[in-house]
Amino acid sequence: QKGIQWNITMGLYWIRPYCFISLDSRSRWYMENPKNMPEEFIHRVLPWPPTVPAAERYLEICDSCREMLENEQYTYHSFPELSRAAWIESERENQRQKDHSDSSRIPETSPSDQPTENPEKPAQLSGAAHTRWTAPIVQALKELGGSGTPAQVRERIIENEHLTQEEISARRGKTQVNKFENEVAFARQDLVNGGYLDNSVHGIWTLTDAGKEAEITAQMAADLFRITASISRNNRKKRDILADGEDHSIHYWFYAPGKDASHWENFYREGIIAIGWGEVGDLRAFSCKEEIRERLQEVFGETYSYKNAAHALWQFANEMKSQDVIFVKKGMRTVVGRGVVESEYQYDENREDGFNHIRRVRWTGKGNWEFSGLPLMKTLTDITSYTGQLNQLRELVENEEEQAEEEKTVFYEPYTVEDFLREVYMDEDTYEMAAEILKEKKNVILQGPPGVGKTFIAKRLAYSLMGVRDPKRVRMVQFHQSYSYEDFVMGYRPTDTGFAIRKGAFYNFCKDAEVDSENDYFFIIDEINRGNISRIFGELFMLIENDKRGIQLELLYTGEKFAVPENVYLIGTMNTADRSLALLDFALRRRFSFIDLEPGFDTEGFRKYLEEIGDARFDRLIDRVIRLNEAIREDPSLGEGFCIGHGYFGGLLNWSGDGRTLERIVKYELIPLLKEYWPDEPQTVKEWSRQLEGAIAIH
Structure with a gap:
């Protein structure tokens, strides 16, 4: 089956963990290290074959590894213990690489840390160019009596630093923004975040008491920049106990690589996506969209509000995630490519085209496809909720391009019952009861008053039963009065030339589950009582029953024989305090079990x-x-x-x-x-x- 590859060894391991070894990428990486395995074993087994080995070869590896485990030199003496050791060490290595990556960009610091003034402390200077102006700003304001306009501060810096006309007038980026003014403004923000400068009065920079006493060194300037970046990171890390802060759902984006896709060929060749407005600097230094918008106006003038630009920059740096899918557009009606995001946000200050904000992408498709959906004019648009357009894009691009490409294996973070109980304010007995009911009935509704975390719990319940945070196997929709069979299953949608059949969210989800029958899939329906259930489910209402799974019925629009797979589980949520809704359809109640959720103050x-x-x-x-x-x-x-x-x-x-x-x-x-x-x-x-x-x- 497509995409399984080494995963088949994981399946064998799950069935007989003491007989078969899992050769997932983590285990193979771990077993290559002489510190972890005997050299004799490594020479016998390596190099790993490019694809999963034949059965005979795999059994030889199992036998060789089993012999090695009898050696008292190692702390692991069974395949499960070896697998666990590989997981732990790979996670440590991932964290080390992440820490190294973070420190090479912006070293970690706490917002409460004060910039050091100790000359004996080893310097940990920043490579950010704008920190050159941190001390001159403070000195200029002191000479101006403690406050001044940006223009006055810049004039005093020019005088004090003996800047040449070339340094003053240098420009960069596609918009040719003034480099000196741009960097001074960014250094000003560092001083504000460090508590040395007050800019609460528009157009006036004022030294605080701390600023009046400070003697800014290069080390302090670097620390201030780290504080700015750290404040931004910490703000992004704050998450509500009900908000899915670690949202692992895959999002789909419509993206324009410059006007009329002018940068598409370069970005495709480089394996990146990038957006403009590079003159605003590293986006990790901003804690909200409003700060980015103000920075845009500061750099490019106040003629425009820049709300859309700020929104795009914020989404690109903070909301887009690794494994998200990108559809590349040219104009408003043509799609020229598809890719999968493979990195976090990066700021490349060496790019001269103004497209300094980048992410690495694995391109999976390139061509020209006419797209008849709603025209989207913005540089970046999250189209995850545009199910009709998304389905059309999938049919246009994915069906053609991804058939021939071997699916890339992605390893997701494990999620255990302990993780569930730590994140959700629910006792273990209630969890076990809910999990047991869902596995047996296949359809449950989590009902409760406002604020008990129904949607949050629904996702975590799915993760705990899967054992991993695999977003591809969890899908959520929200019912409302306008939601219909055409959205849920299939129906006719307008195109440029008339009407065409478009598959709905539940239909596509069931088809995905059908080809992956070894894994469980969870479909979450938020506010299930707000929709017209009979109208939405149609003939599928019978097929969702636990004893009707696998039975085929003919679909309304196409006559296709369709069945709801055995491995699909439905989780609905319902607010019991909503007086505006009528009582639930009795037919719905018969097909679902209801689990009451209570406030968790006593947990x-x-x-x-x-x-x-x-x-x-x-x-x-x-x-x-x-x-x-x-x-x-x-x-x-x-x-x-x-x-x-x-x-x-x-x-x-x-x-x-x-x-x-x-x-x-x-x-x-x-x-x-x-x-x-x-x-x-x-x-x-x-x-x-x-x-x-x-x-x-x-x-």
């Missing part, structure tokens, strides 16, 4: 979360919410389905302790919810509002 995980935050006001607020939930349960017009979930209070591990965050949660999230719960009882709303606000007051 061990949430108690640890409280301890990590360690704030008395937060503790009091949680205590009040627990009491509030008791009142909601006892109210005959509400009940358990309306309790307030723990998700309202997630993502506070990096909280600075200011009261505004808690005030925002209470004033703009909880109190409006209470008004919705008790629209005819203003006194009840007032009393609970008083208690919640009192909990976060400073005592």
Whole structure:
């Protein structure tokens, strides 16, 4: 079967772990090292064949390895122990390479670290060109009395540094931005982040008390740049306990390599994608889109808002991920290529074409395909949710280009029950019950009040049953009143010449699962009760039953015989506090099992979360919410389905302790919810509002 290759040895290992060895890429890499295996074994086995060996050769390798394991020299004495050792060491090596890559670009530092002024400390200088101007900015502002306009600061620097006209007027990039002004502005941002400069007044740079006393050295300038980069990284690492912060889902992007694909041939040859506006500098130094937008206006002028440009730059640096798929466009109606992202964001300051923001790409297709979908004019567009256009692109490009190409093996991070219990505020008994029901019934609905993490739990439940975070085997859609059979299964969609059949999300997912029958696939339907179930599922409503899997029915539009595979599992989510929805169709209830999710305030995980935050006001607020939930349960017009979930209070591990965050949660999230719960009882709303606000007051 296409794409299996060495994975067949993994399958044998899973079936008989003490008889067969897994020769996945990690194990092969580990076994090549003389520190890990005897030289006699290495000489006998290596080099590895380019493809999976024949059965006889594989069994010889198993026997040779089994003999080696009898040697007391090694800590592993079975195939599972060897596999585990290979996994651990490969992860360490991956981290070492990542750390080396990070340090070669921007060394790690904590935002709270202060730039060193110790001359005896070994220098760890930055290669960033703009740090040359950090000290001159401070000196210029001191001479200007502590504050000045950007133009005044630049004039004083020119005078103090005796800059030549050539240095002052040098330009770079396709937009020919002034290099001196550009680098001074970037150094200014480092000083702001380091607490030496205040730019809260537009157009005025002012030294803080720390800035007035500082004597900036080259080492301090390098440290300030590291602080800027670290602030950006830490902001991106903050994640809500309900938000899928480590989203491993593959996204699909429509991308333009310059106007009319002018850079396409170069980028294809180099194995990269790149976007312009390189003059703004390394995007890892910005903590939000607004900072990028302001920087764009600073560099290119304030004639335009640059909202779209800032959005594209932010997505390119922060939202695009390795293994995402790129469709390359020329104009608005032609697709010229397809590729898979293979690296994190990089800033190449040596490029002279202005396209300094790059990612490495493995190109999988090149040609000319006419695309009749909705024209997309932006440089970069995430089209993952544009299911109709995405399916059309797949049919145009992937079916033609990927048939002949051997699928590249991707190893995903393992995900265990322990990982689930650590991330999800649920006890082990509840998890085991939910997993058992899903495996047996094949269709479950996770229902509960707002904020209990239904969608988050659905994904984690799938990962835990798969044993890995494999995004290709998990797909999520959201039902709504306009969602239809045509979106879900198939239907006619308009084209330039008329109408054509387009396959829907569930149809494509089932076809993927059908050819990979050894693995489980999980289809998540968010807000399942918001859609017209009978209209969406159509004739598939019967086929999703656990005892009807594999039975074929004729599809409405094409007459094709179709079955829902045995290895497809459906997980729906439903908000029990949504009064606007009617009761669920009885036919749906018969085909799904329902699992109630409750607020996790009493779980061990949430108690640890409280301890990590360690704030008395937060503790009091949680205590009040627990009491509030008791009142909601006892109210005959509400009940358990309306309790307030723990998700309202997630993502506070990096909280600075200011009261505004808690005030925002209470004033703009909880109190409006209470008004919705008790629209005819203003006194009840007032009393609970008083208690919640009192909990976060400073005592």
